[in-house]
Amino acid sequence: MFAINRENLKKSHQTIWFVIDFLMLGLLIFNLALIIFDSAYGFAGVQDFFQQSVPAFYNFYQPIHRNFIFYDLIFVSIFLTEFFVRWAEAVWHKTYQRWYFYPFIHWYDLLGCIPTSGMRFLRVLRVISIVYRLHRYGIIDFTRTRLYRFIAFYYDAFMEELSDRIVLKVLSGIQEEVRRGSPLLESVHKNIIYPRKDILVGWISDRVADLASQGYAPNRDALRRYLERCVAEAVHQNPELARLKLLPIFGKQVRGTMEEAVGDITSHVINQVMEDLSSSRNHDFIDDLVDVFLPDHQKKLVYKGTDDTELAQRQDNEVLINLTLEIIDAIKEQVHKKRWREQL
Known part of the structure; x- marks a missing residue:
């Protein structure tokens, strides 16, 4: 059942109206x-049941059923009184901006007061x-x-099932x-990805710089x-360098010096590459690298005449199509998962 918040009731300064709301509810x-009971009581089988099983109740309710419109008018008079008071x-x-707006906005209150079977159930809207x-x-x-x-759970379940079927379709x-070779991928590349190449290059450049600085520096x-x-x-293992040991006097020293020099040069080159990648200087390198993977649409037309380029382009398209399908x-596999079943 409902729990009444007394604090909010006091703060609202409309206690009398909320009391009326509870009474009307x-x-x-x-x-x-x-109304529901009287509708069911209208069936002859129901009346026979009460007449045989509960004759006292049958004798009590039979006059009410015959004059139900009168008793319903008592409720209608109360509802109309409350309606005009609120108006x-x-x-x-x-x-409202106009005095006559109220009955149009609260039309269900007014129509629900009509004592006919079709209009009575509009009182549900008032509830x-x-x-x-x-x-x-x-x-x-x-x-x-x-x-x-209960209603929210099954409503969410229904909407999830409905939306999942639409998304899967x-x-x-x-x-x-x-699969049919739709120009969708070409359109995505031409109109979405390539115009944002600078943003993509900047993002990749920052990520590469972070990886190089965080991954290389601690393990240098x-x-x-x-x-x-x-x-x-x-x-x-190199036979040519192994012969340096045969040199008289300085053979071992020359080989050792060369070994250290090669190691220093290799370490220096790698260190310089990693430092360049971890700095803002990697932007041009990443830009050239992205140009290889995302060539300009106009540039691709220049090389279209060569068979090797066309073959490579077809292979790239097949790889991209397969990747898109996967x-x-x-996504479809994720959509198939039913969250409402997990909650249930």
């Missing part, structure tokens, strides 16, 4: 329950409006009720278009020792 629920209050406080108003002002919290959680259509000494061992093994398959 109780009357509406009772009236709707009575007067809205005119007094100028809630919903009262509950919403109380919830909006924080007097009650409808989201904590079991009914709300769309993704399958995209895959079919890609270990990498140098590793290179020195590799160079020493290569020198020992990405869409991964």
Whole structure:
């Protein structure tokens, strides 16, 4: 059931109206329950059941059923009184721009007062409006009720199933278009990726710089020792350099000096490359590298005459198509997962 927030009720300074809301809510629920029961009581089988099983209740309710319109008019008179009081209050406080706007905005309150079977159930909308108003002002919290959680859960489940089927249908259509050689990939490259090449180059440049500085700097000494061992093994296995040991007097020294020099040069070159990659100077290198993978559309037309270029381009397109299809398959697999089942 609803838990009434007394603090918000005091802060609202509309206690009297909220009390009326609660009274009207109780009357509406009772009236709707009575309407539903009387509708069911109208069947001859139901009347026979009460006549045989509960004759006292049958004798009590039979006059009410025959004159139900009269008893319903009692509720209607109360509802109309409350309606006109609220209309007067809205005119007094100028809630709406025109005094006659209130009955049009609250049409369901007015039509629900018509005592016919088709209009009576519009009173359900009045129940919903009262509950919403109380919830909006924080007097009650409808989201904590079991009914709300039950409806919200199955509504979310229904919407997830519906949206998943739509998304899967769309993704399958995209895959079919890609397999048929749709110009989608060329359009993505030409109109989306290439115009943003500078942004892509800047992002890759920053990532490479971060990886080079964070990955190389802490392991510089270990990498140098590793290179020195590799160079020493290569020198020992090289037959031409092994003959230096045959030189009289300085053979071993020359070989050792050369081994150290090669190791220093190799370490220096690698160190310089990693420092360049970890600095802003790597931007031009990354730019050239991106140009290889994302050539300009106009530049690709220049080389279109060579067979090797056309073959390489077709192979690149096949790789890109397969990659796109695999990405869409991964998305479809993720869409297939039902979150509402996990919650259940």
